[in-house]
Amino acid sequence: MTERPGDVLLEARGLTRHFGGLAANSNVSMTLRRGEIHALLGPNGAGKSTFINMLSGDLPPSSGTILLKGDDVTALSAHRRSRIGIGRSFQRTNIFPTFSVQENCVLAAQSRQQQPGRIFRPPLQNEAVVARSHEVMALAGLNHCASQIAGTLSHGEQRQLEIAMVLATNPAVLLLDEPLAGMGAEESSRMVDLLARLRRDHAILLVEHDMDAVFALADVITVLVNGELLESGPPEQIKASPAVRSAYLGEDEGTDYA
Amino acid sequence: MTRFFRTFPMIAALAVLLVFPMFGQIFYTELVAKTLILAIFAMSLDLLVGYTGLVSFGHAAYFGIAAYAIPLLTPAGAVNAIWWILPVSVLAAALAALLIGVFVLRTKGIYFIMVTLAFAQMAFFLFHDTDLGGGSDGIFLNSKPTVTVFGLEALTLENPTHIYYFVLALTVSVYLLLRWLLKTSFGHILIGIRSNEHRMVAMGYNTFHYKLAIFTIAGALAGLAGFLQVVLTGFVTPEMLAWHQSGNVLLVVILGGIGTLIGPVLGAFTFIALQEFAQGLVDRWQLVMGIFIILVVFALPGGLAAIPARLRRRLVKGADND
Ligand SMILES: Nc1ncnc2c1ncn2[C@@H]1O[C@H](COP(=O)(O)OP(=O)(O)OP(=O)(O)O)[C@@H](O)[C@H]1O
Numbered sequence: 001m002t003e004r005p006g007d008v009l010l011e012a013r014g015l016t017r018h019f020g021g022l023a024a025n026s027n028v029s030m031t032l033r034r035g036e037i038h039a040l041l042g043p044n045g046a047g048k049s050t051f052i053n054m055l056s057g058d059l060p061p062s063s064g065t066i067l068l069k070g071d072d073v074t075a076l077s078a079h080r081r082s083r084i085g086i087g088r089s090f091q092r093t094n095i096f097p098t099f100s101v102q103e104n105c106v107l108a109a110q111s112r113q114q115q116p117g118r119i120f121r122p123p124l125q126n127e128a129v130v131a132r133s134h135e136v137m138a139l140a141g142l143n144h145c146a147s148q149i150a151g152t153l154s155h156g157e158q159r160q161l162e163i164a165m166v167l168a169t170n171p172a173v174l175l176l177d178e179p180l181a182g183m184g185a186e187e188s189s190r191m192v193d194l195l196a197r198l199r200r201d202h203a204i205l206l207v208e209h210d211m212d213a214v215f216a217l218a219d220v221i222t223v224l225v226n227g228e229l230l231e232s233g234p235p236e237q238i239k240a241s242p243a244v245r246s247a248y249l250g251e252d253e254g255t256d257y258a
Numbered sequence: 259m260t261r262f263f264r265t266f267p268m269i270a271a272l273a274v275l276l277v278f279p280m281f282g283q284i285f286y287t288e289l290v291a292k293t294l295i296l297a298i299f300a301m302s303l304d305l306l307v308g309y310t311g312l313v314s315f316g317h318a319a320y321f322g323i324a325a326y327a328i329p330l331l332t333p334a335g336a337v338n339a340i341w342w343i344l345p346v347s348v349l350a351a352a353l354a355a356l357l358i359g360v361f362v363l364r365t366k367g368i369y370f371i372m373v374t375l376a377f378a379q380m381a382f383f384l385f386h387d388t389d390l391g392g393g394s395d396g397i398f399l400n401s402k403p404t405v406t407v408f409g410l411e412a413l414t415l416e417n418p419t420h421i422y423y424f425v426l427a428l429t430v431s432v433y434l435l436l437r438w439l440l441k442t443s444f445g446h447i448l449i450g451i452r453s454n455e456h457r458m459v460a461m462g463y464n465t466f467h468y469k470l471a472i473f474t475i476a477g478a479l480a481g482l483a484g485f486l487q488v489v490l491t492g493f494v495t496p497e498m499l500a501w502h503q504s505g506n507v508l509l510v511v512i513l514g515g516i517g518t519l520i521g522p523v524l525g526a527f528t529f530i531a532l533q534e535f536a537q538g539l540v541d542r543w544q545l546v547m548g549i550f551i552i553l554v555v556f557a558l559p560g561g562l563a564a565i566p567a568r569l570r571r572r573l574v575k576g577a578d579n580d
Pocket residue numbers: 019022024042043044045046047048049050051091
């Protein structure tokens with residue numbers, strides 16, 4: 001099967017998730033296409049991470065359907081969703097702090113190659129996996145610290161590693177939960193460049209509070225407030241929307257939107 | 259240099275262990291053999307506790323099941339070649355671990371501790387309260403397994419010195435095998451599960467399969483220790499599966515240093531030495547033992563295996579100050 005830019009990869013239909021009496025997501029629908037960066041905005045506690053958790057399989061939805069390339073994957077466990085091409089990064093950095101940068105990437109790439117014989121070799125002797133780790137370290141700008149212990153990296157570098165590990169698993173769909181959070185200006189602009197390059201071959205869902213980055217990257221923007229979809233459309237429409245302004249952007253206009 | 263400092267003490271210790279029976283009394287030869295068996299048992303538990311983050315409180319079950327397999331599978335009076343009785347006994351423990359693992363590995367944290375204990379208690383009462391394995395008295399072996407190579411008797415397992423070398427060879431083999439295993443991708447996957455299972459799942463690992471694999475391997479190696487214990491003592495009792503046996507081996511791992519292979523070995527020697535010393539000294543030897551373990555846990559996080567690294571750090575700091 002060959003896919004062209006514009007193909008729908010992931011589709012969420014009417015996703016709802018309750019935590020006790022709290023509706024963290026109510027009837028949220030979204031379409032992610034290859035070649036598109038779809039930004040998901042909303043104030044703290046709006047339900048953005050909950051939405052990603054449902055798409056990645058970390059949280060079962062209370063109701064609703066998730067389709068990958070037209071197949072219903074709502075009931076698949078998180079590890080199977082990763083295997084069929086849904087990759088996610090975490091809002092709170094989620095790396096293996098005692099392993100080196102490369103070992104982290106190798107461990108991620110290794111998950112795609114589980115022939116019984118291969119896993120009983122030292123990880124750095126597995127050529128295909130090591131090659132993939134070099135590719136993603138280069139993409140994420142981590143080549144200079146490949147052998148450094150991940151726990152000793154700067155915060156920004158750990159965020160880069162977080163992304164490198166997702167890429168190492170060769171996902172078609174990228175669910176990125178605040179990839180720029182806590183990054184310095186330089187690291188941040190490098191990450192924006194990387195995301196722009198990844199757009200071509202991936203469908204990307206970007207949760208981000210950095211509005212400059214969002215408006216620089218997003219093809220489509222969806223705004224979530226109190227778990228409900230407020231408005232969805234191209235950036236110009238969202239910028240101009242009175243509903244978004246009053247409900248969200250307008251709250252602290254001119255300053256940080258988050 | 260660091261490689262030398264790491265391997266030299268090990269080679270020296272091995273040399274001491276090799277010549278030891280030529281000088282010590284039989285009592286001590288048997289005591290060290292018992293210690294090495296405990297070291298294998300503790301290394302197997304550390305695969306779960308230290309490397310995969312699975313705190314099993316029922317590891318004695320597999321130790322005991324392999325032990326009971328010997329009298330149960332050998333018709334009375336038959337001469338048992340070790341070449342089949344050893345694998346069969348280890349396999350019995352592995353199979354038990356595989357079956358129990360399928361259930362217990364669906365739980366996490368405190369629940370995992372409780373269900374591993376519950377399964378071990380079931381195994382204990384199975385042997386303690388039924389006539390299957392001689393009830394609460396246990397069973398004596400009629401004869402020890404025979405070790406023949408090309409029809410010649412290579413070792414006599416009636417002889418404590420022969421048992422000692424047999425146990426020593428297996429201890430070293432298990433140590434080397436695990437050292438290799440933990441350096442492979444499989445070992446890294448286990449450490450990944452301990453460190454952050456959620457991330458492993460997000461990267462596409464079916465962590466249940468890996469946990470079941472290591473649970474089975476750990477059960478098999480605990481079984482090997484149980485087998486050797488029976489070869490050493492010549493009898494099997496339900497006490498081998500009792501919960502305080504599971505607790506003791508967990509203490510050995512914590513004492514020695516979890517997440518290392520040498521830790522359980524150091525822990526085993528300390529534990530047995532302490533037991534002998536305290537037992538001779540006072541009636542309430544378990545009290546002395548308890549106090550010592552509390553001291554180690556508080557004064558030496560990382561256990562005995564962490565001492566060299568601490569000393570090195572201390573020395574480096576001292577050199578910097580000069
Ligand atoms: N596991 C959980 N159990 C109970 N409540 C939860 C859970 N996860 C999230 N919530 C609640 O659901 C709501 C949405 O949380 P979520 O983390 O999805 O928000 P968010 O949009 O990602 O916010 P932020 O911008 O702060 O990351 C919050 O009120 C949160 O407290």
